[in-house]
Amino acid sequence: MLIQNDYHLTYCTNTHTGETWSEVFQSLKDYLPFIKSSVAPEQPFGVGLRLSNIASVQLLQGDLLNQFSEWLYENNLYVFTINGFPYGDFHGGTVKEKVYLPDWTNHKRVYYTKRLFTILARLLPKEIDGGISTVPISYKRWFNENESVIQQTFNASTKNILSVVKHLHEIHLQTGKILHLDIEPEPDCLIETTAEFISFFQERLLPAGHEFFKNKLNNSESTIEELIRRHVRMCYDICHQAVEFETPSEVFKQLSEAGISIGKIQITSALSAKIVPGEELIFKLLQPFAESMYLHQTTIQDRSGTLERHADLSAGIERLLRVESGELRTHFHVPIFMTEYGGLTSTQNEIVQVLNELKNTHHTNHFEVETYTWDVLPKSQRINLRDSIVRELQWVKEQFEKKE
Numbered sequence: 001m002l003i004q005n006d007y008h009l010t011y012c013t014n015t016h017t018g019e020t021w022s023e024v025f026q027s028l029k030d031y032l033p034f035i036k037s038s039v040a041p042e043q044p045f046g047v048g049l050r051l052s053n054i055a056s057v058q059l060l061q062g063d064l065l066n067q068f069s070e071w072l073y074e075n076n077l078y079v080f081t082i083n084g085f086p087y088g089d090f091h092g093g094t095v096k097e098k099v100y101l102p103d104w105t106n107h108k109r110v111y112y113t114k115r116l117f118t119i120l121a122r123l124l125p126k127e128i129d130g131g132i133s134t135v136p137i138s139y140k141r142w143f144n145e146n147e148s149v150i151q152q153t154f155n156a157s158t159k160n161i162l163s164v165v166k167h168l169h170e171i172h173l174q175t176g177k178i179l180h181l182d183i184e185p186e187p188d189c190l191i192e193t194t195a196e197f198i199s200f201f202q203e204r205l206l207p208a209g210h211e212f213f214k215n216k217l218n219n220s221e222s223t224i225e226e227l228i229r230r231h232v233r234m235c236y237d238i239c240h241q242a243v244e245f246e247t248p249s250e251v252f253k254q255l256s257e258a259g260i261s262i263g264k265i266q267i268t269s270a271l272s273a274k275i276v277p278g279e280e281l282i283f284k285l286l287q288p289f290a291e292s293m294y295l296h297q298t299t300i301q302d303r304s305g306t307l308e309r310h311a312d313l314s315a316g317i318e319r320l321l322r323v324e325s326g327e328l329r330t331h332f333h334v335p336i337f338m339t340e341y342g343g344l345t346s347t348q349n350e351i352v353q354v355l356n357e358l359k360n361t362h363h364t365n366h367f368e369v370e371t372y373t374w375d376v377l378p379k380s381q382r383i384n385l386r387d388s389i390v391r392e393l394q395w396v397k398e399q400f401e402k403k404e
Contacts, residue, residue, distance in 0.1 A: 001040035001393075004400045005362065008128070011035075011389050012083050012266070012370040014050035017091045021058035024051065025068065031386060033075055038390045039397070044076050048368040050083040052090070053108070056115045065122055072123065079123040081264055081366050084116045084132040085184060091375070096295045096312075100189070103138035104157035114167050117179055121171050129178040131263040131366055133235040136183055136191035137200070141311055153190065158204050161232070162212045168231040182235035182263030187243050187297035187331055188311060194241065194251045197234050198258045205232060233263030237370070238354055239270040242347040243299050243329045245307060248354045252363060264366040265354065267396060270347045271332040275300070277324050283317060285343045288378035289332050290314045302326040333371045334381075335388060337395040341381055355399045369393060 003009050016027035028047070036045040051059065059065055072078060086099050087109065102108040116132050124130040137157045143150050161181065168179045183200075185191045191200055209228045210221050217224065234255060241251055255262060271289060273282045289296070290313040298316030300308045303325045310316040313330045320328065334341055339348050357363070369392045374385055383391075 001036075001043055001045045003367075003397055004359070005365075007358070007365050007367055007400075008046045008080050009367045009393065009396060010046040010048040010081070010369070011393060012048040012050055012368050012372065014083050014086065014090055014370070015372045015374060015385070015389070016050075019052045019054060019089050019092070021051075021055040021064065024055050029071075031389070032077060034386055035389055035393070036075070036077065039393045044078055046081075047072070047077055047079045048081050048083065048370075049079050050086070050090075051116060051119070053087050053112045056112060056119060059119060060115065065119065069123060078125050079120065080125070080128055080130050081368055082116050082120055082130075082132045083368075083370075084113055084134045087112055090372075093293070095293055097139050097141070099295065100135050100139040103135060103153075104160050105138065105153055107160065109135070110160045110163060113164050113181070117164070117167060117171065120179060121175060121177055124177055124179070126177065128365075129180065131180045131182045131233065131235075133182045133184045133264055133266070136185050136189040136197070138190050140188050140190050140192070150190065154200070154204055155208075158200075158208045159212070161205065162209055162228075165209070165228060165231045166213075166216065169227055172231075178230060180231050180233045180261075180263045182233050184235035184237055184240070184266070185244075186237070186240050187299065188295075188309065192240075193244050194234075194246060194254045198254060198260060201232070201260055202258065229259065229261065233261040233364075235264045235266060236262050236354075236364075237266040237268055238350050239266075239268035239331060239333055239347065242270045242350045243297060243331050245299065245301050245329070248350055248357060252357060252361070255363075262364040264368055265358075265364055266368050266370040267336060267351055267354075267392075268333045268370050269336045269351060271330050271334050271341065272345045272347050273328045274345070275320060275323050275326045275328060280321070281343065282328075283320050286313065286317050286320075286328075286330075288342075289330070289344075290317060291376045293376050294332075294373065296330045296332045298328060298330040300326060300328050333373045334377070335371055335383070335392065336369065337391050342378065352399060355396070359400065367396070369396065 018024040296313040
């Protein structure tokens with residue numbers, strides 16, 4: 001739906017179960033009409049679609065994509081963004097670091113992403129751009145700091161990403177539509193900070209892009225650079241960068257100075273805990289969030305500002321009793337309209353800072369609430385899913401309407 005400044009606001013449908021197209025479509029029919037009638041009854045409502053690999057294959061068979069397009073039109077819905085991060089099953093058991101497979105070295109990731117863009121190009125209204133968020137190259141802990149293998153991974157991944165850029169350029173020439181691949185930094189990945197994303201873009205993607213396109217396009221280096229900047233952007237997940245203890249002002253400033261666009265902002269909140277010397281209550285409060293399905297990368301900042309990273313929340317909890325004071329933040333997407341979770345807090349204020357910035361400066365027009373953890377929240381924190389999604393979208397609208 002359109003909100004202040006012509007921003008497109010939606011939620012990510014990865015919160016719903018379903019891996020096959022029939023399962024995905026049923027979930028959309030079960031939830032979207034109700035949510036739209038609650039938050040945007042008189043205007044079109046945008047969809048943040050999530051398709052697994054198998055669903056993307058099935059949707060392009062027969063007349064299914066046309067049928068879906070007609071259903072969207074009949075219900076005054078439109079698709080402007082797709083979550084292309086999780087390739088396979090996202091709800092059926094332990095996900096953890098498997099969410100990064102296949103990574104960008106694997107051609108399966110390339111075929112899947114191009115397929116998603118083919119679908120998006122068909123569904124996207126002509127007057128707006130469209131993006132697909134994706135894995136930040138690969139999972140860093142798989143490489144055990146082996147620099148040689150890391151370099152090989154970056155090199156292979158960069159070539160694969162550029163092949164997607166070529167696909168997007170061809171779509172642009174054929175349709176006039178601007179589509180962009182939105183790389184999403186995440187803790188413990190090969191790209192986890194804003195600075196690492198900028199470094200990848202400037203030191204790897206642009207030089208390799210000039211080499212890749214020089215024999216394919218009769219264009220100057222500046223034109224090739226413009227093409228890459230148009231089709232590759234950053235997906236700013238507020239929770240992820242909060243776990244890195246990056247402030248929104250730092251993120252916006254770094255990207256602006258580098259001339260790199262934000263394709264999509266995912267409006268998310270991380271679980272947070274203030275560390276008090278000798279206090280064991282925080283230890284107990286965090287335990288119910290250390291669940292077995294998703295990976296909850298955890299960062300502890302001590303009172304000197306030093307960051308200590310842990311692969312999952314359970315490891316961070318074990319470390320707590322040996323930290324004198326500071327703050328723990330963990331990659332657990334908690335409901336954005338809440339600030340307290342049984343004695344714990346969140347990084348909701350980071351969202352408020354982002355939205356306040358966007359009242360005055362246009363960094364992107366794509367906004368997607370992405371709380372997918374409703375089923376693994378402690379039982380005392382679980383709320384009806386339909387009502388929860390509505391509350392999150394309404395909360396964002398209210399923040400935009402507030403005067404600073």
